Structures are given as structure tokens and as C-alpha cells.
Amino acid sequence: MSIAEERIDILFDLAKERTSAGEFDRSREYIRLARRISERNRCGLPREFKRFTCKQCDVALRPGVNARVRLNNGHVVVRCDCGATQRYPYE
Template sequence: MAKSRKNNKAVARNIAQERIEYLFDLAKSEFSENPEMSKRYVSLARKIGMRHRVSIPPELKRSFCKNCGSLLLTGSNSRVRLKDGTIIITCLDCGSIKRYPFDKEKKG
């Protein structure tokens, strides 16, 4: 009985991961016409991730504002700056700031 429950959880997590990616794709396509619907898609994706304990991939995690929940698209509602080895992303809807380090030089 325990094995089947474990398999069911694994299947549910795989489905949840696919739905999260699909919802982010919908949010990106819907953003230009209806930003509020885009924000709703992002919140649904986050809820699915929390319910099934699935982490959102880092490239998707950087694409939404954790403060207001809106999808961040450079030039339309976010500003990106590079300063001293740090990427600074500012949400223009709520004003929150996210900072990510990066390597100035590629090795190799």
C-alpha cells in the first residue's frame, strides 16, 4: 500500500510540474492583452507548486514578482540593471527589487 501511494505522489508531482510550466506559458502569451489574467495564471502556478511541494524552476522563478505576483517582462513592467556583479530587477508595478549575483567573466 505504501508503494502505490508513493507512486501516486510522484505522478502527481510530475503533472504539477507540467501544469506550472503550462500556466507560465499562458501567462506570457496573455500578458499583452490582459495583465490581470496573467497575474492570475502566475498565482495558480504558485499554488499548485505549494500544494504538491514542487519547486518552480529558477528561470521561471525569476520571471514573476514575489511581492505583487505579476509577471515580469523587461521593458513593459520591469527594469533590469547590471551593477557590480549583480542583476537588479525592479518591478514597476509595486516597486520591489530583486537582486541576483552573476559571474562577470566566463571561465573556459
């Protein structure tokens, strides 16, 4: 694991903590910084990071705090408070 990947994991953990505390602006900063590190170092983002961050408002998603998670016809539907919706298949 490279230094960039470790840093992205640390920033994602910090973003989740800030979202749970209700500090969405701080969470946004951590997510944006992690994405910039990923782009600069040409390393991909982990699946958990992609699925639990809002692509529209750049905040870490926490079910019950700022996101709704529903199951619908073989898909997991995650809806952020900003209105963005993401769907993922499951079996």
C-alpha cells in the same frame, strides 16, 4: 517530469503571453494558480519562474513591458512597475 510541473510550465507561458498583451490581471491569476499547484504537490518552482515573477504583486515580469533589468556591481537588478526589486549575482 510530473503532471504538476508540466502544468506550472504551461501556466507560466500563459502568464508571459498575457503580460506581453498588457493583461496584468490575467497574468496574476496564472501565477497565483501555479504557486498553489506547486505548494499542493510539494514540487519546487523552476529558476526561471522564480526570477521572472514579482513576489510582491504576483505578475510575470517582461523586460521592457513591466520590468527594468540593469547590471550593477556583479548583480542583475530587476525592478517591477510596482516598485519591488530583486537582485541576483552573476559572474
